[in-house]
Structures are given as C-alpha cells and as structure tokens.
Amino acid sequence: MTASSFPLKPEQVTAAWLESVLDVAIDSAGVKSISEGTGFAGSVYRVHLSHGGSGAELPDTLIWKTISGDERTRRFLTTLNAYEKESRFYGQLASDIDMAPRPYFSDFDSESGAFCLIIEDVSYMRSGDQIEGCTFEEALSVVCEVARLHSAFWSERVDERPEWIPTFDEGSGYFRRMHSVAWRRLERSFDHVPGGLIEAARRIAPCVPEIKTRLSLSPITLVHGDLRLDNVFLGDSSHREGIKLIDWQAIRLGRGMYDLAYFLSTSIPVDLRRQRQDELIATYSESLSLNGVTGYTLEDCNEDFRWALLDIVIFVGVIGSTLDFQSDRGLELANTIMSRLFHALEDNSALDLLD
Incomplete structure (x- = not known):
C-alpha cells in the first residue's frame, strides 16, 4: 500500500x-497527541471513537x-x-505475542518510508514512568514476563x-561510524x-563490531531492543495480563540478556x-529454565549482562544524539538514563571485558 492510502496527519484519521480498515461503522473519531516529551521515536495519538x-x-x-514529525529523527x-x-x-x-498490544491495522510504504499503525490502547493498565523508576515487585514482573517472551x-x-x-x-559498521560522533x-x-x-x-569506540558480534552469537532469541519503563504497561489484580510492551521499532535477534540489562x-x-x-538476574535464569530453555547458565546470564551494558552505551549514544529530547521531560529522561547507565557500568566492571 502507498502512503497516500493511509493517514500521515491527525486530520486524515477520519471516521470514513x-x-x-476496521470494517465497522464509525460515527465519529477524535485524535489527540500523547507522545510529546516521552522519547517516542514516532508520533503517537489516541483515537476516540463513537460507533x-x-x-x-x-x-x-x-x-x-x-x-x-522531527525530520532528523525520521531520517535516522x-x-x-x-x-x-x-x-x-x-x-x-x-497477534501471537500476548504482551504486545492487539494490532488492528499495520502498513508501510517502502518508497516514502511512511508507516501507519492502529493498535490496542493499553491505558487501562498502569503506565511505567522511567524517571521515577520501578519498584522491585514491578521489576520482578517484567523480568519474568520477558523471560517467557x-x-x-x-x-x-x-x-x-x-x-x-x-x-x-547487522549494521555494526553504521554504529561504529556513528558512535564517537554521537557521544x-x-x-x-x-x-x-x-x-x-x-x-x-x-574506550568502547574501537570495539563496537566485537561487542555486537558477541551479542549475536548463539543462543539467540527475539529481543525487544528498547525495554525501558516508559515502554512498559503493568497489570494489576483486575487484569489477567502481566505486562504489555509498546514501541517495537528496535526489534532484533540476539542475546536475551540485552533486554534485561537495558x-x-x-x-x-x-x-x-x-x-x-x-x-x-537469577530470577530471569530460573524463568528461562521453567519455560524449557536448557544449556544457558546463570554464569552465562551474568557475563552477557556485562557485554550488553557495553552495547547499551553505543545504543544510548546514537539514539540520544538523534531523537528529540528537548522538552523538559525529555531532557530529564535523557539525563536519568545516562546517570543510571554510568553507575551500572561501574558497578559491574563492564569495561574490564575490553582489556
């Protein structure tokens, strides 16, 4: 489908x-932006329906x-x-991943690079706040669900x-070129x-290909790639779902500990x-075993955690220097991420892997 076949502007999201695309009679539709200052890599809107x-x-x-809507972000x-x-x-x-919002419509135009999603609104669950950070109980829920994924x-x-x-x-050459410039x-x-x-x-700059190769070695799995609290919706006793994950643009295959480390x-x-x-980390390892994974030990988890921290420095640098974080919340979010990441690198002696 071409970009002219789906909306690119809010006023184009009409009842007609x-x-x-939904094959349901719609009386009216109203659209409101919900992505300002969130660090989202796309423009996100809530559509209010009357049917x-x-x-x-x-x-x-x-x-x-x-x-x-930001040109530099869009190009990147x-x-x-x-x-x-x-x-x-x-x-x-x-549709086969219960922690993803239900899809209603999805399309991409390869010529223009435009895309369009209509998905479930999961705001009936509790949205995470990355700046505030999560509790241990919330982290435990995320770890167990991600291990299941x-x-x-x-x-x-x-x-x-x-x-x-x-x-x-894949694309390690691009990240190697961008890494130093980005930081x-x-x-x-x-x-x-x-x-x-x-x-x-x-210190990481000359080792970008080595780090990315290490995280691509078997055993690999489907990695969300941007598993941060702003992309997590948490369930409670009134809902069956444990969590929902949004923003699947960084999806890739690699060592699963990357998601946990991020x-x-x-x-x-x-x-x-x-x-x-x-x-x-031990809970993640145990959850993998309970879900049928063999041959991947707790020691493997801990080593991959440290390698993943190195790649997160690469990812945060390139993403942070390109996406629009100039709102008050965006700036606070970026500073929070970098401060916490620095302490995690130090606490886990991750840079020693490069010696």
Missing part, C-alpha cells in the same frame, strides 16, 4: 478511513502511530528500518526468522552527562538495582 455499539468488540479508544529511523520493522512486527508477529523464540525456534529482523551485528554531540547537548560515561564511550540499568533507581540486581 477507520471504517474502511454506536455497531462494533461489539471495538473499544472506545485506539492508538494511531505514524512517523516522527528510516536508516535503521525502524518503521518497517514495527509495521511488520504488528502485521506478522504481534525470550523462551518462546529461543535459539533453534528462530532459525527460520523473517528476513526483516536483523541480528545485533561528542551528546556531550555538547546535555548538561549532566557523567564524565565517566564519556570516557567509557571512548531495563535494569536504565529503569530502576540505582540503589535498588544495586540491592536486587543479582536476585533479578
């Missing part, structure tokens, strides 16, 4: 267009997601095939992977980048992570 009960299974609100994400990956994820995989796609189960899902080492830009753009993190980025190093207050990190 929604009727055509007079004609769609018995259709909720009153849905989420519409399209390309970012197009280079990484991020919009295509998320569109294909919702079109081909999401990884187990379902573990190693030989992804041998027949779709060609659009890259491994960690210099971050140092100029943000007031509170830890000096130790800048030095860590310098979450623990950037979404949990530093003191809490220091107190409970070992317990959470």
Whole structure:
C-alpha cells in the first residue's frame, strides 16, 4: 500500500478511513497527541471513537502511530528500518505475542518510508514512568514476563526468522561510524552527562563490531531492543495480563540478556538495582529454565549482562544524539538514563571485558 492510502496527519484519521480498515461503522473519531516529551521515536495519538455499539468488540479508544514529525529523527529511523520493522512486527508477529498490544491495522510504504499503525490502547493498565523508576515487585514482573517472551523464540525456534529482523551485528559498521560522533554531540547537548560515561564511550569506540558480534552469537532469541519503563504497561489484580510492551521499532535477534540489562540499568533507581540486581538476574535464569530453555547458565546470564551494558552505551549514544529530547521531560529522561547507565557500568566492571 502507498502512503497516500493511509493517514500521515491527525486530520486524515477520519471516521470514513477507520471504517474502511476496521470494517465497522464509525460515527465519529477524535485524535489527540500523547507522545510529546516521552522519547517516542514516532508520533503517537489516541483515537476516540463513537460507533454506536455497531462494533461489539471495538473499544472506545485506539492508538494511531505514524512517523516522527522531527525530520532528523525520521531520517535516522528510516536508516535503521525502524518503521518497517514495527509495521511488520504488528502485521506478522504481534497477534501471537500476548504482551504486545492487539494490532488492528499495520502498513508501510517502502518508497516514502511512511508507516501507519492502529493498535490496542493499553491505558487501562498502569503506565511505567522511567524517571521515577520501578519498584522491585514491578521489576520482578517484567523480568519474568520477558523471560517467557525470550523462551518462546529461543535459539533453534528462530532459525527460520523473517528476513526483516536483523541480528545485533547487522549494521555494526553504521554504529561504529556513528558512535564517537554521537557521544561528542551528546556531550555538547546535555548538561549532566557523567564524565565517566564519556570516557567509557571512548574506550568502547574501537570495539563496537566485537561487542555486537558477541551479542549475536548463539543462543539467540527475539529481543525487544528498547525495554525501558516508559515502554512498559503493568497489570494489576483486575487484569489477567502481566505486562504489555509498546514501541517495537528496535526489534532484533540476539542475546536475551540485552533486554534485561537495558531495563535494569536504565529503569530502576540505582540503589535498588544495586540491592536486587543479582536476585533479578537469577530470577530471569530460573524463568528461562521453567519455560524449557536448557544449556544457558546463570554464569552465562551474568557475563552477557556485562557485554550488553557495553552495547547499551553505543545504543544510548546514537539514539540520544538523534531523537528529540528537548522538552523538559525529555531532557530529564535523557539525563536519568545516562546517570543510571554510568553507575551500572561501574558497578559491574563492564569495561574490564575490553582489556
């Protein structure tokens, strides 16, 4: 489908267009932005529907997601095939992954790079706040659910992977070229980048291909790639779902500990992570075993955790220097991520892997 066949602007999300893709009579539709200051890589809107009960299974609100309104962000994400990956994820995989929002419509235009998603609104669950950070109980829930996701796609189960899902080492040349430039830009753009993190980025620079190759070695699984608290919705006693994960644009295949390392190093207050990190990693390892994974030990988990922290420095640098974080919340979010990541690197002596 071409971009002219789906909406790119809020005013184009009309009742008539929604009727055509949802196959339900829609009386009216209202659209409101919900992505400002969140660090989302696309433009995200809540669509309020009036359908007079004609769609018995259709909720009153849905989420519409399209390309970012920021030109630099849009170019960068197009280079990484991020919009295509998320569109294909919702079109081909999401229906079989219960922690992904339900897809209603998904399309991508390869010529323009535009994409369009209509997905479930999961705001009936509790949204995470990455700046505030999560509790131990919330972290435990995320760890167990992510282990279940990884187990379902573990190693030989992804041998027949779709060609659009890259491994960690695909595109490593691009990240190697961008890494040093990105961190210099971050140092100029943000007031509170830890000096130790800048030095860590310098040490990592010549090792980018090695790090990405290490995270691409078997056993591999389906990795969310951007598992941070702002992308997590948490259930409670009134809902069966444990969690829902949004923003699947960084999906790839690699060592599952990357997701865990990204979450623990950037979404949990530093003191809490220091107190409970070992317990959470052990819980992940045990959950893999309970879900049928064999041959991947707790020692493997801990070593991969440290390698993943190195790659997160690469990812945070390139993403942080490209996406639009200039709102008050965006700036606070970026500074929070970098501060927590620096402490995680130090606490786990991750840079020693490069000696």
